[in-house]
Amino acid sequence: MRIDVVSIFPEYLAPLELSLIGKARQDGLLDLKVHDLRDYTTDRHRTVDDTPYGGGAGMVMKPEPWAQALTAVAAGRSGDAGAPDDGGTPESAGPDGAAKPVLIVPSPAGERFTQATAHQLAEEDQLVFACGRYEGIDERVLEWAAEHFTVRPMSLGDYVLNGGEVAVLAMVEAIGRLLPGVVGNPESLVEESHSDGLLEYPVYTKPSSWRDRDVPAVLLSGNHGKIAQWRRHEQYRRTAERRPDLLVEFDAGKLPRADRTAFSDLGYDVVDGRLLRRPDA
Numbered sequence: 001m002r003i004d005v006v007s008i009f010p011e012y013l014a015p016l017e018l019s020l021i022g023k024a025r026q027d028g029l030l031d032l033k034v035h036d037l038r039d040y041t042t043d044r045h046r047t048v049d050d051t052p053y054g055g056g057a058g059m060v061m062k063p064e065p066w067a068q069a070l071t072a073v074a075a076g077r078s079g080d081a082g083a084p085d086d087g088g089t090p091e092s093a094g095p096d097g098a099a100k101p102v103l104i105v106p107s108p109a110g111e112r113f114t115q116a117t118a119h120q121l122a123e124e125d126q127l128v129f130a131c132g133r134y135e136g137i138d139e140r141v142l143e144w145a146a147e148h149f150t151v152r153p154m155s156l157g158d159y160v161l162n163g164g165e166v167a168v169l170a171m172v173e174a175i176g177r178l179l180p181g182v183v184g185n186p187e188s189l190v191e192e193s194h195s196d197g198l199l200e201y202p203v204y205t206k207p208s209s210w211r212d213r214d215v216p217a218v219l220l221s222g223n224h225g226k227i228a229q230w231r232r233h234e235q236y237r238r239t240a241e242r243r244p245d246l247l248v249e250f251d252a253g254k255l256p257r258a259d260r261t262a263f264s265d266l267g268y269d270v271v272d273g274r275l276l277r278r279p280d281a
């Protein structure tokens with residue numbers, strides 16, 4: 001996969017060189033390049049912002065540097081892409097019919113980025129991330145870009161950041177770890193996707209007793225059936241406590257009797273294969 005990130009703070013993306021994603025780059029699984037938006041300005045002061053039409057606080061990112069930068073990265077003629085250019089067919093061919101790269105624009109006004117989004121985007125050939133700053137990017141850039149990209153404004157959640165860079169770090173890690181060969185043990189991915197939209201169960205390691213706190217005895221029992229059931233019930237308990245919204249979507253269609261009882265103890269009945277919170281609970 002090829003990933004391009006455009007930002008006025010390219011050094012903010014330095015962590016992508018480290019750890020899991022850095023390893024994926026070294027192994028040639030991920031071809032990632034960070035671009036400085038100011039390199040696509042033409043004025044002496046390398047200006048990327050201006051005052052907002054209609055008035056109001058703050059500044060807005062000017063459209064032309066973005067058009068120059070995005071055109072360059074879409075064409076793959078901007079900076080080292082790892083392997084030298086063999087002069088062959090370009091990866092994506094623009095407005096004809098060929099696969100367009102996906103342009104992801106972090107924004108609190110975007111569509112929510114979820115694990116499902118990460119899986120979707122992990123199937124793409126090329127992703128381009130456009131990091132806004134100030135009050136955001138002139139809206140016409142997103143309209144124009146639709147000619148060359150599938151444009152996806154994306155939000156991590158309902159909170160404010162000063163720019164898109166930190167959101168891009170999170171999204172690239174979430175996507176990158178799904179690429180074949182990036183996570184050493186693919187079972188750790190399988191186990192996650194198994195979780196059926198529930199929170200994970202709690203984990204423990206040695207020592208079995210620490211500061212007067214014991215690891216739950218069932219985990220030392222060697223009874224793998226009981227351990228699996230205990231972990232599942234812990235997932236239910238945690239999800240009911242912390243993220244009851246997730247239980248609305250939970251498929252309770254074919255739960256074993258013990259699991260129905262666990263949910264009943266948490267104040268939920270199974271009705272038509274769905275969990276229903278008891279009003280009295």
Ligand code: JA5
Binds near residue numbers: 161164
């Ligand atoms: C702010 C110019 O999902 C949380 C997010 C906050 C935020 C994002 S994503 N992008 C920006 C931005 O500010 O571009």
